[in-house]
Amino acid sequence: MRALCWHGKGDVRVDTVPDPKIQHPRDAIIKITACAICGSDLHLFDGYQPTMESGDILGHENMGEVIELGSEVTNLKIGDRVVVPFTISCGNCWFCQQGLFSCCDRTNPNAEIAAKAMGQSPAGLFGFSHMLGGYSGGQAEYLRVPMADIGPIKIPDSITDEQALFLSDIFPTGYMAAVNAQIEPGDTVAIWGCGPVGQFAIRSALMLGAGRVIAIDEVAERLDMAEGGGAETIDFSKSDVHEELMRRTNKRGPDSCIDAVGCEASGHGSADAVIDKVKAATFLATDRVHVLRQAIMACRKAGTISIPGVYVGMGDKIPLGAAMNKGLTIKTGQTHVQAYTKPLLAKIVAGEIDPSFVVTHPASLEDAPEMYQKFRDKEAGVIKVVMRPGR
Structure with missing residues (x-):
């Protein structure tokens, strides 16, 4: 698949990399239909976030179509349109049970690294350094979604990708x-x-x-x-x-x-x-x-x-x-996304807000390196870039 990869400060490239695979019964694989560049991604682009490695796939604002499911994911079905929270949360630990999903105790496999920097580890995050789990992001054609029975939220057909995508983060x-x-x-x-x-x-x-x-x-x-x-x-x-x-x-x-x-x-x-x-x-x-x-x-x-x-x-x-x-x-705090997706989706469906107002630059995935530069440098009126892989 094609994916946007980090290769050092100020150096991001669209590379051909292996497709993701199911690794755990609670995984899902989605085909990305829309993803976005976030201001937080610029901290990676500018070299501020430690523990990045060359070849890491970026992106934590993602949505798409479910194409494969692990055996323990029963809340989704093949073909569902879903938005994926940028926080990866187990749903079972003390913090998740309190609704503090970005503080999940169980989803950062590199918790010891994070604990040295922060005292304790927060949840794993998509596309946001090895200190926070080393998970591949979704500025790509496909994404592996761990804990897919907890994170993704199904989107009704009446809502466009541009209206739904930002439930993932912003x-x-x-x-x-x-x-x-x-x-x-x-x-x-x-x-x-x-x-x-x-x-x-x-x-x-x-x-x-x-x-x-x-x-x-x-x-x-x-x-x-x-x-x-x-x-x-x-x-x-x-x-x-x-x-x-x-x-x-x-x-x-x-x-x-x-x-x-x-x-x-x-x-x-x-x-x-x-x-x-x-x-x-x-x-x-x-x-x-x-x-x-x-x-x-x-x-x-x-x-x-x-x-x-x-x-x-x-x-x-x-x-x-x-x-x-x-x-x-x-x-x-990082956002407890799973606590807000359903009530905020209800506001979108009810017409209280149309989040697509923020989109200024639709683009393809292949445009990503140029759009990162323009977003970082505040050029050409760029406020929000939404990319469509495969287009």
């Missing part, structure tokens, strides 16, 4: 970010980053009762899309974000702040952002945490910081004193 991620923000009716929510996750966080915050959403970015197309979703916007290349948030909230600060950027944050005219960039470039730090610092300093006292943006290692000069003395709540 819609649940944006929604969980808003849930973690502990929004009360009428609250003001500030969201850093108007990429795909930020776009869904904007719409989810409003679904959950936010009175105002203030979205922060510098890319014109992203800011326009945010405004189309009901947000006020701040262009951080033109305004001091802290001063502008204080002005708009009568000096109180937003009730909740969502960091939808993560470890590759940038800033204009900010000394800490420049230092972060230098340290990352010289391998003195792994994560650029400028946005997290801004969110902590801007959030109102006794407010909440929600962090869906991916961090991969160590960040420094985080203002913990401000967080503690202001009484902030900080909630983070």
Whole structure:
């Protein structure tokens, strides 16, 4: 089959690789009909995520048609259209039983490596390094899906691939970010980053009762899309974000702040952002945490910081004193996707949201290397790339 493979920092190629096979009775094989490039994939592309190996297949936003099933998978049948959560979860461990699917105890075969970096291992993830399981991703013609009796969700024929695909990651991620923000009716929510996750966080915050959403970015197309979703916007290349948030909230600060950027944050005219960039470039730090610092300093006292943006290692000069003395709540985590797919699918079916709004660049799998570059460099108005293998 054809698959997008990582070969080093900034080097991804579409290669011919062996087709996946059933390895366990709980496996399924799906023929990919649509997959997407996620902002988290750029952390791999840019070399920030450790334990990648040359030839690893990328991609964790996947859907397709079931073509083969292991003997223990009874909830699916051949020919079903399914969306696959990016988190691989067993459904049986203590964490899965609590609905904390991204903390699954049993799906990372390399748990010891992750535990050395994090204290304990989270769940295995598709296409996201050997530290997190070494599972092949779905930017490919076919995908092996472990624990297929727990993860995949069947999609009705009335819903298009472009409407359903983002149940694999960015819609649940944006929604969980808003849930973690502990929004009360009428609250003001500030969201850093108007990429795909930020776009869904904007719409989810409003679904959950936010009175105002203030979205922060510098890319014109992203800011326009945010405004189309009901947000006020701040262009951080033109305004001091802290001063502008204080002005708009009568000096109180937003009730909740969502960091939808993560470890590759940038800033204009900010000394800490420049230092972060230098340290990352010289391998003195792994994560650029400028946005997290801004969110902590801007959030109102006794407010909440929600962090869906991916961090991969160590960040420094985080203002913990401000967080503690202001009484902030900080909630983070990879998304418990399986907890959200069914209720969010119901919202799509009911017409409450059409997730296809975020798609700006349909493409073929063979276009993937070029689209990674354009997405990373914010060129040509790229916000979300959806690829169709075999076309």
